[in-house]
Amino acid sequence: MARETNPEVAADRPRCRLDSWKEIAAYLDRDVRTAQRWERRDGLPVHRLHHSKRGSVFAYASELDAWRASRDTSTPRLPERPSAPLPLNQVWTVALLGAATACVLLLAFGVSGQRSFGDRKEIAAQPAGQGVYESYLKGLFFLERGDRSSVEQSVRHLEAAVTTDRPFAPAYAQLAAAYQMLGSTGTGASPVAEVQPKAAAIARKALDLDPSLPSAHSGLAAAHQQEWRWRDAEAGYRRALEIDPTDATTHERLAGLLVWNGRTQEGLAHARRARELDPLPTGRTVRLGWYLYHARRYDEAIRELRTVLTAEPDHRVALWFLGFALIDSSRLDEAIQTLEHLVRVWDRNPASLGLLARAYGRAGRRAEALAIVAELERRARSTYVPPAPFVHAYLGLGEREKAFAALERAYRERSNIVQFLKTHPLYDPLRSDARFIELMRRVGLK
Numbered sequence: 001m002a003r004e005t006n007p008e009v010a011a012d013r014p015r016c017r018l019d020s021w022k023e024i025a026a027y028l029d030r031d032v033r034t035a036q037r038w039e040r041r042d043g044l045p046v047h048r049l050h051h052s053k054r055g056s057v058f059a060y061a062s063e064l065d066a067w068r069a070s071r072d073t074s075t076p077r078l079p080e081r082p083s084a085p086l087p088l089n090q091v092w093t094v095a096l097l098g099a100a101t102a103c104v105l106l107l108a109f110g111v112s113g114q115r116s117f118g119d120r121k122e123i124a125a126q127p128a129g130q131g132v133y134e135s136y137l138k139g140l141f142f143l144e145r146g147d148r149s150s151v152e153q154s155v156r157h158l159e160a161a162v163t164t165d166r167p168f169a170p171a172y173a174q175l176a177a178a179y180q181m182l183g184s185t186g187t188g189a190s191p192v193a194e195v196q197p198k199a200a201a202i203a204r205k206a207l208d209l210d211p212s213l214p215s216a217h218s219g220l221a222a223a224h225q226q227e228w229r230w231r232d233a234e235a236g237y238r239r240a241l242e243i244d245p246t247d248a249t250t251h252e253r254l255a256g257l258l259v260w261n262g263r264t265q266e267g268l269a270h271a272r273r274a275r276e277l278d279p280l281p282t283g284r285t286v287r288l289g290w291y292l293y294h295a296r297r298y299d300e301a302i303r304e305l306r307t308v309l310t311a312e313p314d315h316r317v318a319l320w321f322l323g324f325a326l327i328d329s330s331r332l333d334e335a336i337q338t339l340e341h342l343v344r345v346w347d348r349n350p351a352s353l354g355l356l357a358r359a360y361g362r363a364g365r366r367a368e369a370l371a372i373v374a375e376l377e378r379r380a381r382s383t384y385v386p387p388a389p390f391v392h393a394y395l396g397l398g399e400r401e402k403a404f405a406a407l408e409r410a411y412r413e414r415s416n417i418v419q420f421l422k423t424h425p426l427y428d429p430l431r432s433d434a435r436f437i438e439l440m441r442r443v444g445l446k
Contacts, residue, residue: 018059020280022248027064032246032277043067056279135161136171143178144283146317148187154178162202172206173215180222184416185388186317186351191413196226214240218250225257226414228443233257248278252287260419261445264295282308286318293321294423298329314345316352323355328425332363350376354389358426361396369397388417395426404435411439421445 018024024046025035038044045063139158142150155178161171179199183192200223206216221236237254240247251274258267271291275284285308292301305322308315319342326335339356346352353372360369373393379385387410394403410418421427421436422445430436440446 018061018064019056020278021057022246022278024057024059024064027059027061028068031244132161132164132166132168132171136168136174139171139174139178143174143181146181146186148189151178151181151187152189155182167209169206169209169213169216172202172209173213173219176200176203176206176219176223177215180219180226183226183414185386186320186349188350188384188386190384191386192226192416193412193414196223196414199223199226212243214244214247214250217243218247218253221250222253225253225419226416228414228419228445230257230261230444246277248274248284251277252284255291256287256419259291259294260423262422264423267291268295282312282315282318286315286321289318289325290321293325293328293425294420296328296425298325301325302329316342316346316349319345320352320355323352323359324425327355327359327362332359335359336363336365348375350379350385350389354392357389357393358396361393361398366397369393373397387413387415391417392426395429398429400429400433403430404433407436407439411442418443 018027021032021035025032028035028038030038035044035046039046044059045067046057046059135157139154139161142154142157145151155175158171158175158178161168162175176199179195179202181187182189183195189195200220203216203219203223206213207220210216217236217240221233221240224236225233234254234257237250237257240250241254244250251270255267255269255271255274258264258270260267268288268291271284271288275288278284285304289301289304289308292298292304302322302325305318305325308318309322312318319338323335323339323342326332326338336356336359339352339359342352343349343356353376357369357372357376360366360372373390376385376389376393387406390406391403391410394400394406407418409415417424418439421440421443427436437446
């Protein structure tokens with residue numbers, strides 16, 4: 001059984017902490033299920049924080065080393081931490097990635113760069129050198145941050161990881177994910193129709209390099225989903241989960257596909273499974289809240305999102321999704337307050353502006369909504385603005401014809417908002433219109 005943590009004892013322990021089952025398993029060079037079985041049966045020293053119903057787990061590297069040394073197993077020894085000073089570029093990586101993650105990286109990779117991390121056992125068999133690993137890890141760091149500038153930096157680092165004479169399949173898989181994020185409404189860098197073919201080609205390259213790589217199957221499935229090839233996408237996600245049933249990201253992606261196709265309970269089960277497998281990243285809870293919103297379980301969605309905001313009051317995506325749920329539960333004053341805050345902390349990102357315009361329109365504050373539309377139109381004359389903010393603003397204003405024009409543009413650009421036609425409460429005023437029914441048929445949701 002996992003032991004309770006004594007704060008006085010914990011204060012004297014080494015600070016290199018592994019903060020999820022995924023990191024613990026990667027450090028032990030085993031999958032998550034094996035690590036969990038060792039905890040139950042063999043006393044693997046894992047600790048729990050009881051901050052929620054499920055809580056979260058962590059372990060100290062030194063305790064895992066001592067536990068492993070006490071057992072007569074065939075588990076290979078990890079390289080010792082380097083005694084010589086690290087090169088400057090590794091010091092930069094440590095500072096960039098943060099103390100907890102970087103500690104795991106140094107123990108996992110050492111100076112030689114021969115241990116796996118990030119994609120766990122996926123990476124272990126990949127022939128990559130230290131420079132490739134560093135570019136890969138920097139790419140993952142910036143990709144996780146999610147804003148436009150960071151995603152563009154992620155693309156640059158991941159492209160550096162793949163443009164070598166030592167092909168590294170996980171870097172290709174994550175580069176595909178980065179291109180897909182460039183086309184998201186929140187990032188708003190490029191139309192999906194422009195970046196999706198690149199993402200698909202890169203994911204196929206990852207599969208060519210390693211057909212057993214779950215993230216490559218999942219990445220290609222996500223590209224199929226953006227083409228509205230629903231069956232192919234689902235098959236790709238399920239193939240990834242056959243290879244690694246503990247892949248939280250694939251569970252999360254499959255959850256979205258199922259929810260948006262009306263298979264709500266099945267989708268929510270996968271979203272909860274993703275959080276169970278990888279409970280510490282707040283993004284898991286944020287996306288669960290998003291799926292609950294599409295299931296029209298507004299109170300549950302609000303509760304999940306506010307859990308995140310209690311710890312991170314300026315979490316932009318949590319604020320954004322909370323705005324959706326508050327609008328559609330008719331809590332317009334709260335929605336406007338939330339979204340005005342979001343506009344400030346997100347530097348007037350078009351995604352936040354469009355949703356605020358919808359809230360203003362719903363609340364009868366037409367002049368303020370129209371002012372936002374005018375701002376979006378001005379910006380669209382000099383830079384790319386996704387169609388989604390206009391769809392939100394026009395529907396909030398009751399401008400049905402303009403909303404359909406923006407939706408037609410979204411269809412041409414393969415905007416991700418078209419995936420939500422079946423379930424998004426935003427579209428309720430349009431559902432009886434023959435044009436909307438035809439649009440659903442064109443994307444395979446009817």
